[in-house]
Amino acid sequence: MTHPGDGSEPPNEEFLEFARQVFQLARTGDAQRLASLLEKGLPPNMSNHKGDTLLMLAAYHGHIEATKALLDAGAEPDRYNDMAQTPMAAAAYKGYEAVVERLLAAGARPNFAPPGGKTPLMFAAMFNRLEIVKLLLQHDADPAVLSSEGLDALSLARSMGAADTAAFLEMRMAA
DSSP, X not given: OOOTTSSSSOOOHHHHHHHHHHHHHHHHTOHHHHHHHHHTTOOTTOBOTTSOBHXXXXXXXXXHHHHHHHHHTTOOTTOOOTTSOOHHHHHHHHTOXXXXXXXXXXXXXXXXXXXXXXXXXXXXXXXXXXXXXHHHHHTTOOTTOOOTTXXXXXXXXXXXXXXXXXXHHHHHHHO
């Protein structure tokens, strides 16, 4: 027996259209329809050709209820895409504090950086998301962790001109 996506045969157009619709549900935050499909057996870690999971798309677009539905169904909070980005890093980058909080509550690791990637704190610092920086530090994010380029959150904030987060991290390090 073969299954779409297991490599044994190319997926048919009907399956591809279904997959497109499911990823669109995550992008638009249709938590109710996602939850219904998850209850029927939709894999919570389903990913697209870029490695983006349903959770990545829901988190990146700031959809807290869709994020919660996916996490409740067993989506891995630290699963990263082909660009070495995690759902929490995406939410931090976009400034979705409630999504970051939900991911932390589900066990997402604040110091996790995929190979070649950056931690959520680094993304929050780089894009001047001060409230998310504070939240991550409250959850034991380590500002001294280095990126694959050897830069910490403060260095990355400075390099991006993120004045508020750079000043906050400087003050914190001086204390």
